[in-house]
Amino acid sequence: MEFGIFNSLYTPHQAYEGVDDQWSVETQRxxxxxxxxxAADKAGFKYSWATExxxxxxxxxxxxxxxxxxxxxxxxxxxxxxSGIINVTPPVNHPARVAERVAMMDKLSGGRFEFGVxxxxxxxxxxxxxxxxxxxxKAMLDEVMPEFKKMWRENSYxxxxxxxxxxxxxxxxxxxxxxxxxxxxxxxxxxxFEKAAxxxxxxxxxxxxxxxxxxxxxxxxxxxxxxAEPVGEYVNNNIMVTSQMLCLEDGQKxxxxxxxMTSRYQNSLVFHYLDTFxxxxxxxQWPDLIPEPTPAELDADVAAGNVCxxxxxxxxxxxxxxxxxxxxxxxxxxxxxxxxxxxxIEGTETFGxxxxxVFDKDPKHSTTRQREExxxxxxxxxxxxxSRAIDKLPVx
Numbered sequence: 001m002e003f004g005i006f007n008s009l010y011t012p013h014q015a016y017e018g019v020d021d022q023w024s025v026e027t028q029r030x031x032x033x034x035x036x037x038x039a040a041d042k043a044g045f046k047y048s049w050a051t052e053x054x055x056x057x058x059x060x061x062x063x064x065x066x067x068x069x070x071x072x073x074x075x076x077x078x079x080x081x082x083s084g085i086i087n088v089t090p091p092v093n094h095p096a097r098v099a100e101r102v103a104m105m106d107k108l109s110g111g112r113f114e115f116g117v118x119x120x121x122x123x124x125x126x127x128x129x130x131x132x133x134x135x136x137x138k139a140m141l142d143e144v145m146p147e148f149k150k151m152w153r154e155n156s157y158x159x160x161x162x163x164x165x166x167x168x169x170x171x172x173x174x175x176x177x178x179x180x181x182x183x184x185x186x187x188x189x190x191x192x193f194e195k196a197a198x199x200x201x202x203x204x205x206x207x208x209x210x211x212x213x214x215x216x217x218x219x220x221x222x223x224x225x226x227x228a229e230p231v232g233e234y235v236n237n238n239i240m241v242t243s244q245m246l247c248l249e250d251g252q253k254x255x256x257x258x259x260x261m262t263s264r265y266q267n268s269l270v271f272h273y274l275d276t277f278x279x280x281x282x283x284x285q286w287p288d289l290i291p292e293p294t295p296a297e298l299d300a301d302v303a304a305g306n307v308c309x310x311x312x313x314x315x316x317x318x319x320x321x322x323x324x325x326x327x328x329x330x331x332x333x334x335x336x337x338x339x340x341x342x343x344x345i346e347g348t349e350t351f352g353x354x355x356x357x358v359f360d361k362d363p364k365h366s367t368t369r370q371r372e373e374x375x376x377x378x379x380x381x382x383x384x385x386x387s388r389a390i391d392k393l394p395v396x
Contacts, residue, residue, distance in 0.1 A: 004047030043352025082114030
């Protein structure tokens, strides 16, 4: 199993307490995300995922991840930086612009970019861009997804669809990675696991339950991906799960911080904003909040291996359960809390020292391995005849 971190620029009201300059708070939290990603790269984490959200006060101020991700790539050496997600509905991001940005980041990073997509998980976001019916985003995504590989492959790409159209154009640059970066999709609903498998792309998901509750969804994905009809050029067989983590040598310190870092407030914001997700029974209706865990509740979860919190030995037990459930990658949103950046870095370093070597013994990223296996079977790609394409391209 591989490991990563999740950047979301969570900026809760608790971070503003006693601070007059709200803009400096946003700035500092963004700088913290960068410092944490650099630490994760050094600690042996293989992936860093940067979300895209709009208009979601407190929950996520990371709207322009196409700006943040190149910065993270420039600051790091080995870690793969992925979009978790880029919203590919045309009213939010024109598909050609997405293809251009993905290829550019892939080139600049030497092939360290991972392309995760989604359709927006909140009516607040969708309606902000003029999409009044959330169901339309499903059709938009279905129309757009098969087009990226064509844009990256063809020198004269054109398309006439219901949600976007283009006259013949050469979408530039083309990716460095052969044939293109790995493709993923965010899964907020159970049906998306099967759909992702049929599309032959990886799943980006998060959990607030136990690993065993995820296992049936992972099984559905793994069963269906064997008969995938890829929307990309090749299959990315991968399940990524986002959770929370605080691994410290001092287990009591990890517990004390964890019950005072407002993680359940962030969970409440999830169900307040992400109204296209199914809501489990018993979740309070906003503005009522999910209660923060008591010390006794947290102790029980640690003992059961339900949470990746505590000493390395305790955290290893929880990670093992995700591995047993079939997850390929476990990712942590440590800064989706109010824990100090110093604590997040300490926990990241401790996890990298004690846990990663136990579970991830392959120096190569699984997405790179799968892409290279496809290329080995297919053979070398043909030379792009760019000059001929430019000479003959009609411009209208």
